[in-house]
Amino acid sequence: MASAALILALPACSGRPAGTADTDKPLRGVLTTPTDIDLDWTDDRPGVAGHLLEFATEKAGPYTVLDYLPRQVSDYRHPALMPHTTFHYRLRTYRGPVSRPAGAELPDGIRFTWTDASSDEDGFLLEMRRKNSTEYEPVAVVDPDVTATTLVTLPGEKNASFRIRAFVLGEQSNVVRLTTGE
Numbered sequence: 001m002a003s004a005a006l007i008l009a010l011p012a013c014s015g016r017p018a019g020t021a022d023t024d025k026p027l028r029g030v031l032t033t034p035t036d037i038d039l040d041w042t043d044d045r046p047g048v049a050g051h052l053l054e055f056a057t058e059k060a061g062p063y064t065v066l067d068y069l070p071r072q073v074s075d076y077r078h079p080a081l082m083p084h085t086t087f088h089y090r091l092r093t094y095r096g097p098v099s100r101p102a103g104a105e106l107p108d109g110i111r112f113t114w115t116d117a118s119s120d121e122d123g124f125l126l127e128m129r130r131k132n133s134t135e136y137e138p139v140a141v142v143d144p145d146v147t148a149t150t151l152v153t154l155p156g157e158k159n160a161s162f163r164i165r166a167f168v169l170g171e172q173s174n175v176v177r178l179t180t181g182e
Contacts, residue, residue: 025174027091034181035083040075041091041173050125050138052092052169059088059175068094068125068138083182093170096121101164109152114164116147121166126151129161136163 029039043051050070054063055078066078081087101112112126121144127136142149151162 025176027089027173027176029089029176029178031178031180032077035079035081037078037081037087037089037178037180038075039078039089039176042074043071043093045093047095048093048170049095049165049167050093052094054090054092056088057085059177063088063090068141070127070135070137072135081180083180086177086179089176089178091173094122094125094167095170096165096167098127098163098165101126101162103162105158106150109150110158110162111148111150112162112164113148116145116166118166120168121145122169123167124149125165125167127163127165128157129163131156131159136161138165 026043027039027041029037032038039053041051048071050068051073052068053066053076055066056063067076069076078087078089097118099114099117101114104111104113114124123144124142124146125138126140126142126149128139129136140149140151151157
């Protein structure tokens with residue numbers, strides 16, 4: 001059985017950056033400090049569950065995943081970047097059905113299992129809704145055809161609600177190109 005790769009969430013920026021270029025494109029970006037890039041987007045299309053944000057230092061790639069972001073998130077800060085470097089960003093939608101995984105508590109986490117009922121998924125997202133929250137957010141990514149993963153939990157997270165999403169990636173946004181300073 002393969003295990004999940006945990007997502008390291010970088011802090012998201014608040015609000016829309018001033019001086020944002022390409023206002024007619026879904027993905028926009030601005031260099032807010034010599035080494036910080038703020039990105040934002042709008043996407044109110046029905047059926048979109050969230051977005052996959054990627055970056056590369058060459059337009060043709062290879063692209064690296066920054067984060068899987070739930071639908072309610074529409075901005076992101078990529079901080080403390082290498083000076084004098086060009087970064088290319090793109091956004092991809094994801095959608096897919098959700099189900100409740102079975103969970104077994106472990107001393108330091110929870111072991112989740114589920115049935116793979118889809119044949120064309122790009123992977124699975126383990127999503128968590130923290131106590132006193134109304135929204136789910138991705139906390140782990142699992143490869144296609146894998147039906148189990150373990151999540152190491154922090155205090156209080158064992159009481160959260162969890163679900164599994166078989167996700168399929170959708171279309172890709174425009175590419176935003178920005179060069180850091182200093």
